[in-house]
Amino acid sequence: MDLGLKGKVAIVLAASKGIGRACALELAREGASVVIGSRDQEALTRTAREIEAISQGRVLAVPTDVTRAEDIRNIVATTVRELGRLDIVVNNAGGPKPGTFEMLDEEQWVAAFELNLLSTVRLVREVVPHLRKAGEGRIINIVSTSVKQPIDGLVLSNAVRSGVVGLAKTLSVELAEDNITVNNVCPGRILTDRVRQVYRIEERISAGMSEEEALASVARDIPMKRLGDPAEMGAMVTFLASRQAAYITGTTIQVDGGLVRSLL
Numbered sequence: 257m258d259l260g261l262k263g264k265v266a267i268v269l270a271a272s273k274g275i276g277r278a279c280a281l282e283l284a285r286e287g288a289s290v291v292i293g294s295r296d297q298e299a300l301t302r303t304a305r306e307i308e309a310i311s312q313g314r315v316l317a318v319p320t321d322v323t324r325a326e327d328i329r330n331i332v333a334t335t336v337r338e339l340g341r342l343d344i345v346v347n348n349a350g351g352p353k354p355g356t357f358e359m360l361d362e363e364q365w366v367a368a369f370e371l372n373l374l375s376t377v378r379l380v381r382e383v384v385p386h387l388r389k390a391g392e393g394r395i396i397n398i399v400s401t402s403v404k405q406p407i408d409g410l411v412l413s414n415a416v417r418s419g420v421v422g423l424a425k426t427l428s429v430e431l432a433e434d435n436i437t438v439n440n441v442c443p444g445r446i447l448t449d450r451v452r453q454v455y456r457i458e459e460r461i462s463a464g465m466s467e468e469e470a471l472a473s474v475a476r477d478i479p480m481k482r483l484g485d486p487a488e489m490g491a492m493v494t495f496l497a498s499r500q501a502a503y504i505t506g507t508t509i510q511v512d513g514g515l516v517r518s519l520l
């Protein structure tokens with residue numbers, strides 16, 4: 257299936273590794289030019305080279321901390337200056353600090369708000385004029401299954417990411433006549449450094465489990481009995497970015513091997 261992505265330009269944030277990297281790789285494989293941003297310049301450059309190796313379009317790496325408004329303005333301005341247009345934005349960031357309500361202080365709440373919600377507001381503000389100019393656009397937010405079923409011990413994700421879903425639904429209505437779609441994708445447990453950290457994989461291995469046993473223990477309550485591959489997130493995001501997905505907007509879809517038990 258030709259996804260109509262050749263000649264399109266995509267920004268993928270938080271893309272030096274993990275889910276962001278997988279989304280950028282998949283979009284590039286389908287012919288889009290990609291601009292990746294994250295804080296660690298060395299890791300970002302390494303990832304850009306990997307993407308270049310499989311890409312038919314251009315690849316740019318622009319150091320970006322999504323909590324800094326000027327960095328967001330800069331990556332959008334650099335994209336349009338260097339590549340002449342903008343069609344797709346994958347709005348991703350690091351995860352908020354894990355913890356229960358009583359473990360987290362005011363500063364950590366503000367940090368999560370800036371990292372996972374205000375970054376989205378700032379990005380959308382910058383990109384909408386360029387998407388309108390392109391005649392259509394795709395905004396895809398990476399959130400978490402916490403927006404469908406709160407996760408124990410991740411109160412910041414449970415609370416702050418719901419704000420992204422409310423914002424996205426509002427935007428999907430307000431931007432519909434501009435042919436700009438706005439959707440959210442929820443990773444369940446995808447095998448990345450974040451999941452290794454949240455589920456303490458290294459501690460399980462130090463306690464005597466093999467790597468395979470440690471990963472299987474984290475996957476026990478997933479109906480498919482395995483963790484997801486970042487490429488499986490990349491595939492969903494790339495489909496939502498495609499021309500075939502032009503009529504899909506305001507949705508929140510999980511990639512989770514059946515983990516979420518809610519009906520919707």
Ligand SMILES: NC(=O)c1ccc[n+]([C@@H]2O[C@H](COP(=O)([O-])OP(=O)(O)OC[C@H]3O[C@@H](n4cnc5c(N)ncnc54)[C@H](OP(=O)(O)O)[C@@H]3O)[C@@H](O)[C@H]2O)c1
Nearest residue numbers: 270272273274275294295296321322350351445446448450
């Ligand atoms: N993996 C899962 O199963 C899962 C499940 C639910 C939700 N999520 C969420 O999905 C998102 C991506 O997770 P992941 O699993 O891919 O994590 P990961 O492998 O730890 O990667 C995180 C990425 O975010 C970047 N990043 C962190 N803080 C940033 C900032 N302030 N500005 C710009 N980039 C930043 C990191 O790059 P630099 O260090 O270079 O900045 C890195 O590229 C996170 O919000 C995570 O909470 C993941």
